[in-house]
Amino acid sequence: MQKVVEYIQKIYNTTEFIPLHEPRFIGNEKAYLNQCIDSTFVSSVGQYVDTLEQEFAKYTGSKYAVATVNGTSALHISLLLAEVKQDDEVITQPLTFIATCNAISYIGAKPVFVDVDLDTMGLSPKSLKNFLENNCKLINQQCINKTTNKVIRACVPMHTFGHPCKIAEIKEICDNWNIALVEDAAESLGSYYKGRHTGTFGKLGAFSFNGNKIITSGGGGIIVTDDEVLARKAKHLTTTAKVPHLYEYVHDEIAYNYRMPNINAALLVAQMENLEKFLQSKRELADIYKDFFATLQMKFVMEPIESCSNYWLQAILFDNLEQRNQFLEYTNKNGVMTRPIWKLMNELEMFKYCQTENLENAKYLEDRIVNIPSSVRI
Known part of the structure; x- marks a missing residue:
């Protein structure tokens, strides 16, 4: 030792x-922060938010990206957009950071835990397939858990420490069972599986820019998707569902104040360059x-x-x-x-009764x- x-x-x-x-801050971080401050646009609107979303989508190969205040909020919104509802179930892995299960729980849904692979440390397609075949049935194109009679609405694999799980195989299984695939790609910016960037296999993917991530804005997260409707909805839900208007305050549904401030985005644009x-x-x-x-x-x-x-x-x-x-x-x-x-996660008090x-x-x-x-x- x-x-x-x-x-x-x-x-x-x-x-x-x-x-x-x-x-590591070795590039244009201070310059962009100063430009942001000088512009006075330091909150959730500004050129750096737009630039970050465009550059991130381009880098990952996704069509759209929507910046958020942190990775947990990105995953929360992604699950909502995948139509996860209260009392639904979401399959995920027990070996993950708490944010994965917190995001599921915010909706009132319940995690179901299947095993990981030893080589990836991420969700095992074999374990997922076995669980579904032994415990579930398709009724009216919904995956129903025969033990609980609940709908299994989504599956959330996580790319542990940046090592991609077998995400293509997981996607095929989810497609066969009509389960929405939402990737927790919080740790895997710059990681690829079979030549494709993580976070882009599912309906949506969520990334994190926490202070310990490979690039950071102190906090921050981002949602990626190829679906324009979902991208627009993500931006709407993360900006308190405010209806665009010159001066009126009109909000058309309950939503969230999850948008990334421009000043954080300025830091990330500089980080992306390195x-x-x-x-x-x-x-x-x-x-x-x-x-x-x-x-x-x-x-x-x-x-x-x-x-x-x-x-x-x-x-x-x-x-x-x-x-x-x-x-x-x-x-x-x-x-x-x-x-x-x-x-x-299944050993923690709040999740020990999960299947x-x-x-x-x-x-x-x-x-x-x-x-x-x-x-x-x-």
């Missing part, structure tokens, strides 16, 4: 505290870690087959929970921030995965 600490200190050329992931450089640095760091950990007991987590990962958070896999805990304690006490993977499939792989990973420092090195 001492060897690992010393090597990471060497990589980052410091013996000071090394965070798990910190942002995204490729950040991705290159991440991949170089992954290669360094791969060679180093090949000589040690723990295993470095590589991108899955047919994928190009952004390596947002680098991860290692231990043989057992005891080794994992010893490593976490030693590194954090010696100035190198490391973190375990999330506690399984689950066999979660053997998720539990295996929960006990063994650790994230190590992953900041861009420039």
Whole structure:
């Protein structure tokens, strides 16, 4: 463990505290922020919001993008646009950040948990298929859970640490069962599966620009879709459903104040300009870690087959929970921030009564995965 600490200190050329992931502001961030301030358009209307949405759609290969205040709000709106309603059910993975299940719960829907794949750490198409075949039936083109008699309206896979799950296979299964596919792509900007950017396989995809993401505006999120009607509806719902008018305040439905401020968008436009450089640095760091950990007991987590990962958070896999805990304690006490993977969602108090499939792989990973420092090195 001492060897690992010393090597990471060497990589980052410091013996000071090394965070798990910190942002890099090396471009036009200050210039664009100043321009935004000078324009006085610092709230939810301005040229940087428009520019961000256009550039992000172009980068991911989606037709439309709608900026939001954070990734959770992007996922919440995406689920609403996928017609998820109160008392519906949404299939997702138990190995994810809490925001995935929070967004489902905001609607009054309930998560159903199926297992993940060991190689992707994301939702397993095999587990999804088995669950649907064993527990569900199609009635009037609706997927009905035979155990609860509830409609399974959507499926939300998450691309864990930027490693794409088998999203094309998941989409095929969802299409066969008339289930809306909504991608939680919060962590996977710059990641591709079979040559296609994550977040673009489903009806909608949601990304995050939290302070620890590969590019950031401090907070922020974005919705992508190829459906013009859904894109317009997303923009309407995220701007309090205000009907355009020269001066009147008219709102035509209950909606949300979820639009990204122009001042945050200014930061992101500058960050987007260096995204490729950040991705290159991440991949170089992954290669360094791969060679180093090949000589040690723990295993470095590589991108899955047919994928190009952004390596947002680098991860290692231990043989057992005891080794994992010893490593976490030693590194954090010696100035190198490391973190375990999330506690399984079905083990949390608010989700422990949710229906689950066999979660053997998720539990295996929960006990063994650790994230190590992953900041861009420039």
